[in-house]
Amino acid sequence: DAKTTQPNSMESNEEEPVHLPCNHSTISGTDYIHWYRQLPSQGPEYVIHGLTSNVNNRMASLAIAEDRKSSTLILHRATLRDAAVYYCILRDCGNNRLAFGKGNQVVVIP
Amino acid sequence: EPEVTQTPSHQVTQMGQEVILRCVPISNHLYFYWYRQILGQKVEFLVSFYNNEISEKSEIFDDQFSVERPDGSNFTLKIRSTKLEDSAMYFCASREKTQYFGPGTRLLVL
Numbered sequence: 001d002a003k004t005t006q007p008n009s010m011e012s013n014e015e016e017p018v019h020l021p022c023n024h025s026t027i028s029g030t031d032y033i034h035w036y037r038q039l040p041s042q043g044p045e046y047v048i049h050g051l052t053s054n055v056n057n058r059m060a061s062l063a064i065a066e067d068r069k070s071s072t073l074i075l076h077r078a079t080l081r082d083a084a085v086y087y088c089i090l091r092d093c094g095n096n097r098l099a100f101g102k103g104n105q106v107v108v109i110p
Numbered sequence: 111e112p113e114v115t116q117t118p119s120h121q122v123t124q125m126g127q128e129v130i131l132r133c134v135p136i137s138n139h140l141y142f143y144w145y146r147q148i149l150g151q152k153v154e155f156l157v158s159f160y161n162n163e164i165s166e167k168s169e170i171f172d173d174q175f176s177v178e179r180p181d182g183s184n185f186t187l188k189i190r191s192t193k194l195e196d197s198a199m200y201f202c203a204s205r206e207k208t209q210y211f212g213p214g215t216r217l218l219v220l
Contacts, residue, residue, distance in 0.1 A: 034208075043114075043201045043211035044153060087153075096141070096166045098209060100153040 004088045009105040012078045020073040020104055022088030027068050030092050035062065035073045037084040038103070044087065047073065083108045112136045114212035116202050122218045126191050131215045133185045135204030142185045143203040144177065145211075146170070153201065159185065192219045 005023040012018040024033065035047040048055055048062045050071070055062040061074040075082055085103040115134045123129050135142050144156040157167040159177055176188045185204075189196055199214040 036211075038153070043199075043214045044203075046208050046210055049208065096143070096158040096160075097155040097168075098145075098153075098203075099155065100145075102152060 004090060004101060006086070006088050006101065006104040008102065009107065011107045011109055012075075012082075014080060014108050014110050015077055018075040018078045018082070018106065018108075020075070020086050020088075020106065021070065022072070023070045024088070024090055025069045027090055028092065030094070031090040032093060033062065033064060033068075033071050034089045034091050034098065035060070036087045036089065036098070036100075037082075038087070039081075039084045044098075044100070045084075047086070049091075078106075078108045080108050080110065082106065114202055114204055114210055116200075116212040116215050118215060119213070120216045120218075122220065123192055125194055125219055129189050129192055129217065131187045131189075131200050131202075131217070133187075133202030133204075133212055134183050135185055135202065136206075136210060137183070139204035139206050139210075141165075141205040141209075142177075142179070143205070143209060144187045145201045145203065146198040147201065147214075148195075148198045156187070189217075192217075194219050 032051050034049040036044040038044045048060050050062045063072045085105050087103040089098050117132045142159040145153050147153045155168050157171045158165045174190045178186050197219045201214045202212045203209045
């Protein structure tokens, strides 16, 4: 599985934007960039995914570097309910499994 | 919004006993998965299932584990003879284009 690198943890102030970086320098042309998050004692929750172009949905935005070697998940306005572990995962379109790393523990400060 | 459901939410069993964890995937999804997460560790892939057969399995998924889709709606994970180290959260997921996870079953083996 292609590897991703994320900070172990980040802090953010409530109601401010949060930018979560992810490096994936060995990404291949068929790898999609997926983001999931896991709130305490819950299952992983799908956030967003993309291939080359930036993507927006109701939860977040995904900015993908032109060379695709890094990406940034953007939460536009952090709330206390956004405190979670965020996972950046590469998944080949032909590969079944999601390979979770340790993720980035996001703490939201009121 | 459709979601993956899992039962039971908690299961306590004695070492050596058989357990069956149940999942109801999202109805139009064709790909099904089991993952587990030992307390404090990463989410780990166990097995994927498509067209009534296993499509991929990890090294964790040994002969003690089996999966079944006994009818049109349920997807089960059976552990034949549980060990202490099987204690974990077990997550079911299903996919059309993106994997969606259930809330998990917390298994405790005593």
